[in-house]
Amino acid sequence: MILQIKDIVDERLCYEKVRELRWSEGVKCPHCQSREYKRHGHHNTCEHRYRYQCKKCKKYFDDLTNTVFQGHHQELKVWIICLYLMSLNLSNAQIAKELGLTENDCHAMTSLLREGVYEKRPQEVLEGEVEFDELYLVAGHKGKPSAVKKKSVSQDDDV
Numbered sequence: 756m757i758l759q760i761k762d763i764v765d766e767r768l769c770y771e772k773v774r775e776l777r778w779s780e781g782v783k784c785p786h787c788q789s790r791e792y793k794r795h796g797h798h799n800t801c802e803h804r805y806r807y808q809c810k811k812c813k814k815y816f817d818d819l820t821n822t823v824f825q826g827h828h829q830e831l832k833v834w835i836i837c838l839y840l841m842s843l844n845l846s847n848a849q850i851a852k853e854l855g856l857t858e859n860d861c862h863a864m865t866s867l868l869r870e871g872v873y874e875k876r877p878q879e880v881l882e883g884e885v886e887f888d889e890l891y892l893v894a895g896h897k898g899k900p901s902a903v904k905k906k907s908v909s910q911d912d913d914v
């Protein structure tokens with residue numbers, strides 16, 4: 756039996772964790788920043804992905820709106836596990852193997868994740884990809900997580 760980590764990770768719990776992190780101060784409309792909202796069922800591809808309607812601007816949004824997880828075919832848990840493996844300083848090749856992804860897919864995911872998880876803006880993603888090679892080299896230095904951390908902190912400062 757070949758066991759993959761994604762087979763034993765619960766998609767529902769991943770959504771709960773994302774909600775806990777993202778809406779830690781309450782649900783906020785990503786369009787107008789209002790905190791007045793009502794629940795509006797769930798996303799049509801996933802019952803764990805809650806939808807909301809803003810009472811102020813009337814627009815709809817969900818748990819993943821304006822995050823890097825939005826608009827990709829991978830399940831949320833694949834992204835979460837990818838983030839976790841990145842935090843262990845695994846290489847793209849190792850992460851790809853653990854998640855059953857091609858190295859190209861994995862490379863695309865880790866580059867996006869290094870940009871940060873929330874409030875994705877297309878222009879910043881483009882700029883970020885230019886920097887990716889440098890980031891990857893830092894992340895590839897095994898046993899030097901502080902170097903990686905330092906780099907990602909300074910990157911956050913730039914945003």
Ligand SMILES: [Zn+2]
Pocket residue numbers: 784785786787788789809810811812813814
């Ligand atoms: Zn709104």
